[in-house]
Amino acid sequence: ATFLIVTSFLSTVTYLGAPVDGTLTTSSTNVFSLDVLSKIHTDYDTTMEASSDFGHIVAATPNGVFRPTFPADISALIHLSLSQPTPFAVAPRGKGHSSRGQALASNGIVIDMPALGHGDHHLDHRINVLVDGMYVDAGGEQLWIDVLHETLKFGFAPRVWTDYLHITVGGTLSNAGIGGQAFRHGPQISNVHELDVVTGTGEMISCSAEVNPDLFFAVLGGLGQFGIITRARIRLEPAPKRVKWVRLAYSDVHLFTKDQELLISNQASRSGFDYVEGRVQLNRTLMENRRSSSFFSASDLARLTDLAIKTGSITIYYIEGAMYYDDNTVTSVDQKLVAVLEELSFVPGMVFIRDASYVEFLDRVGREKQKLWSAGAWDVPHPWLNLFVPKSRILDFDAGVFKGILRHANPVGLILIYPMNKDKWDERMTAVTPPGDEEVFYAVGLLRSAAGDAGAGGENGLEQLERENAAALDFCDREGIGCRQYLPHHASREGWMRHFGAAKWPRVAELKARFDPRAILSPGQGIFSPVT
Ligand code: FAD
Structure with missing residues (x-):
């Protein structure tokens, strides 16, 4: 089918040349030179590879995979689609690290974006x-x-x-x-x-x-x-050269969130963490699923388990911070770190410090991925749920989700939680933050993997994790937490309208009608239906 489409396209297309200053320059080009046809691959292996993603939850097979050499090739492909009585869908695919088919294109064409960077020059x-x-x-x-x-x-x-x-x-x-x-x-x-x-x-x-x-x-x-x-x-x-990479453990969520909020506040710039994240460790994970990492040694984890036992906590929390330094600040960084730590209320003694190069620190998950890959634990279903939660409701969320819905869970994977300042986001962008005037919101990531050997329906299997995700979303709705999904997935148009909210949805729909009127782009997001 693709070849029929392409044949009819070849005789008609005109493409737009690259602008330099935002003004459009139109040029007619011999489309044969663009070689669009030869860049669409329809063999089984290639289309299969583009049929799934990191989530391993949904699958959708494209008719072909397009490997552009130049950005103009992408323009030509889109003109090809639009020249058809029924345009075909076009999904740019980066590394396909989405969780719910966002970069897939059932019966359409997936653009293998990394092809743009290949080739000799x-x-x-x-x-x-x-x-x-x-x-x-x-x-x-x-x-x-x-x-x-x-x-x-x-x-x-x-x-x-x-x-x-x-x-x-x-x-x-x-x-x-x-x-x-x-x-x-x-x-x-x-x-x-x-x-x-x-x-x-x-x-x-x-x-x-x-x-x-x-x-x-x-x-x-x-x-x-x-x-x-x-x-x-x-x-x-x-760029800094090195990083003091720190984790601080808490058993009390009030102290944990208070310190995180201090660290991201303006006053805390004086305290000088250049990076602030955080994690929730469920008690059961510490007891039953302890796994040393490039950061925590086995003995560190044993100390954390003791802490969970002694305090009887369902959850232990870590602040993860990083302080950058280089040759000029190498002598003062330790002093600065001590000054920051003195302001915080982590459990006495529960401070873990590593010294790492900047690249080692930034690429930390890359190293973890290699380990998981080697252990066969990377290509498993990832029903990830990411939420933005207003600061005023984070303790309710903690009580209802971490200490409630996930109380007995033994998740494989991570739970992240860290605050951000809303004034650093530009409301004109399509990205969505929680509604309302609150200046701070938390990113909460339930980044869990379905256990490979448990089967979809077993403990920690995909179905259970999906049930827990649905329960967490229900809880947020019921309690009026005012969350918004990040890396969102909604099954219905109503879900998307609620996601963008009354303020943003009309604008999103208007921009779609202007920039992609036939709704051919990224159909895997499931926001708009194709316009026939
Ligand atoms: P894809 O999955 O290929 O595409 C995602 C969406 O973008 C699709 O709809 C696709 O059609 C569209 N798209 C792709 N390329 C383009 C393009 N050039 N132009 C327009 N649209 C395009 N996210 C965070 O914000 N912070 C994190 O810390 C973080 N950590 C992660 C860790 C892991 C291990 C993984 C797997 C994901 C993480 N993510 C994080 C999520 C990640 O940012 C998104 O999933 C992102 O989309 C992945 O990039 P990708 O190249 O794989 O995109």
């Missing part, structure tokens, strides 16, 4: 550091780990990182890109100066807060609905 040209401007231009298909290594050659680095770096720039900017630096600098989408985007009408448009701002803000956190990011200009800062 491409990589060099698709990550360009401009030291004077303190920014890097990175292809939307580039992995953050590659952006890190390239920028470090110049002594610089982006300011905000996701916990895992082997995912693409376009993939995280389509969501938000949050991590322990976001309290200070906002999410990754708050650190972008400019984008090149191929819209759902096939136009190639450069945009920024000043030039084509509607498209710029639509695409940031836009879940792939308005255009395909082919380049992002990302802000840089001088």
Whole structure:
């Protein structure tokens, strides 16, 4: 079917040349030179690989996988789709590290974005550091780990990182890109100066807060609905060399959240953690599923288990902090760290400190992934649920979910919890934060894996984890917690309308009608139905 489509397309297409300043330049090009046809792969192995994702929960087979050489190829593919009586869906796929089929395209075409960075000469040209401007231009298909290594050659680095770096720039900017630096600098989408985007009408448009701002803000956190990011200009800062990497244990959630909020407050900038995250460790996990990591040794974990037993806590909490330093601050960093620790109320003695290079610290989950991969524990179902919870309700959430619904759970995986400042998010972006005026909200990640050998219906199997997720969402609804999902998944149009809220939904629908009127982009998000 794809070949029939392509044949009819070949005789008609015109594509838009790359703009330099936000104005569109149109040029007719011999489409045969774009070689669109030869870049669509329909063999079994390739389409199967693009039929699933990190979540291993849903599957959807595309008709083909498109491997673009240049951004203009993507434009040509979209024109091809639009030239059909019934356009086919087009899903850009970065690393496919979504959990619920967001980068899949049933019976459509998946764009293998990393293909843009392949080939003899491409990589060099698709990550360009401009030291004077303190920014890097990175292809939307580039992995953050590659952006890190390239920028470090110049002594610089982006300011905000996701916990895992082997995912693409376009993939995280389509969501938000949050991590322990976001309290200070906002999410990754708050650190972008400019984008090149191929819209759902096939136009190639450069945009920024000043030039084509509607498209710029639509695409940031836009879940792939308005255009395909082919380049992002990302802000840089001088990179530190090393990191004091700290975990502090708490048995009392009040003290834990109070300290986290202190650390992300303006006054705490004086205290100087450059990164603040946190975790919840369920008691049962410590008792039954203890696993030493690159951070906690077996003896550290034994001490934490003792703490859980002695205090009778259902949950133990850790603040994870990092303080950057370099040659100039190497002599003062310990003193500064001690000063910060003195302000905090963790359980006396329950402080764990590592010294790591900046890269070692940032790529910590990459190392964990290698271990899980080797143990056959990476390619398992991941029914992840991420929520943004208003600060005023985080203790209710703790009581209802961690100490209630998950009280007896023994999850494989992680539970993250850390606060962020809302004023670092730009309301004009599509990304969603909890409604209301509260300045602080928490990111809570139930990042659990279904146990491989338990079977879908067994203890810790996919069905049980899905039931617990549904119960947590029900609890939030019932109690009016005012959560919003991050990396969202909603099964109905009503769910999406509630997600964006009365303020944002009409705008999202209007932008969709403008930039992707046939609704061909990223159908796996399940927000809009194709317009026939
Ligand atoms: P994909 O899964 O390939 O795509 C995601 C969505 O974006 C799809 O809808 C796709 O169509 C669209 N898309 C992909 N590329 C483009 C593009 N160039 N232009 C427009 N749309 C595009 N997220 C955080 O914020 N913080 C974290 O700390 C974090 N840690 C993670 C750790 C792990 C181990 C994993 C698996 C995920 C983590 N995530 C985190 C989530 C991650 O940011 C998202 O799942 C992200 O989408 C993954 O990038 P990807 O390249 O795999 O995107």
